[in-house]
Amino acid sequence: MGGLLLDHSKAGRDAEWQYTYHAISQSHVIGTEKRHVGAGTFDTFVIERNTAWTKRDPHSASKMLRAQHCDDADCTVTGYSKEVFWYAPSVGRAVLRAYSQSGDSDYIWNRSPEEILRDASSLVTELVGYSSDATCRDPHPPLLARVPSAPWYGFPLFMNDTWEFLMQRDMARE
Template sequence: MSPIPSQQVKLLLRFSAVCLALCGSQLNATAAEVLTAPSRILPASGTTWCYSIGSPQPSTMTLKGVSAGIASYAIDGPGAITRIEEQTDTYTSVNATRHGQRKLLVFPLAKHRKWSDEFTEDLTSHLGGDAEWQFSYHAISQSHVIGTEKRHVGAGTFDTFVIERKIAWTKSNPHSSSKLLQPQKCDDADCTVTGYSKEVYWYAPSVGRAVLRAYSQSGDSDFIWNRSPDELLSNASSLVTELVGYGRAASCEDLHPPLHARVPSAPWYGFPLLMNDTWEFLMQRNIAPE
């Protein structure tokens, strides 16, 4: 199968820096100690998390402060925006256009806990330069804490909760004022696409964030939702984001190599393989912030 387009790699780089809502696998893993997380506790302001998707330069998130349940982070990395805000109790980026709730985490975390969420929001995607476009995103998600695990990553070894998240989504109403995207057209009158995603987070309460995340999407729910954490982590169509440094900002200057991080080397199953000039193609290939 063909590799993903270079502009999609740029999207993945941007996405990894902004939406590392990173939140078992048996690969390099053993059973975690008895693990509890009655609430989410963030470390001191100034703490930095260094994340990699396999590129030479990691993306960094530095906690600037927490106020009224909202954490602010400064972001530095390939193609990344400079600042994001996150709801501390749900591990979810703030979006003023969101209707409904997006909940990546629900506390207290415990094995077998399940929850669901549904929301609609407007999103902006960047293709480089002034190629910026917007679309509406609707998602229905089911999350499940499938267990706990001692997970080895570039930044060290952490006791984690393993959380599976299955998402059914639609994307619609694409538009842009960018000259580069003026030739884009809709293949169908409703200009809407439907897809399915699955992600697994290895969330470490000791650092207040996930240390590993595997994500893939497909046009076929059975194909993607039935994958185990091991299969998702090793699959060629998965985006895998990994913590490779933690603590002081300087910790990102001398990093251990990632053990798992990488961008997809194969296309997502169930979507067109060849790039075309339709909005549907861009929406299918875009990773929404799940």
């Protein structure tokens, strides 16, 4: 599956910007697993999605982003991501999701679901509560959810004033 869209992003309260985003993804059910998360224990299908993406043509009318410049003439960032979903049919949704990206396809795509889940550079979300009446009574503390605490492999580590840095740090909304 592939797609092209104009992505709107923010780099602060008053710093909106845009770029063109193109992605090609492949998803596969790779197995089943019993998974324990904040909301309980669920029988799940484990689904992997590998994506190759390109971000290009950044622009903004924001005064805060006037200093941004392109490091390369084509002003493009290419990357790869892997998402793993633990989908529970009993609640009709993923109860756990791990996402990581890299500038190196072999590094990211060859990692197991557990490696992605445990990696410090992964974003992990989980279900902590649910109910059938559109309210979430008695949510529980998350067991695995976290924001990345390490930078993504294959991209610049230090903040700089290039559009490429902003684009590679802006997480794709796949």
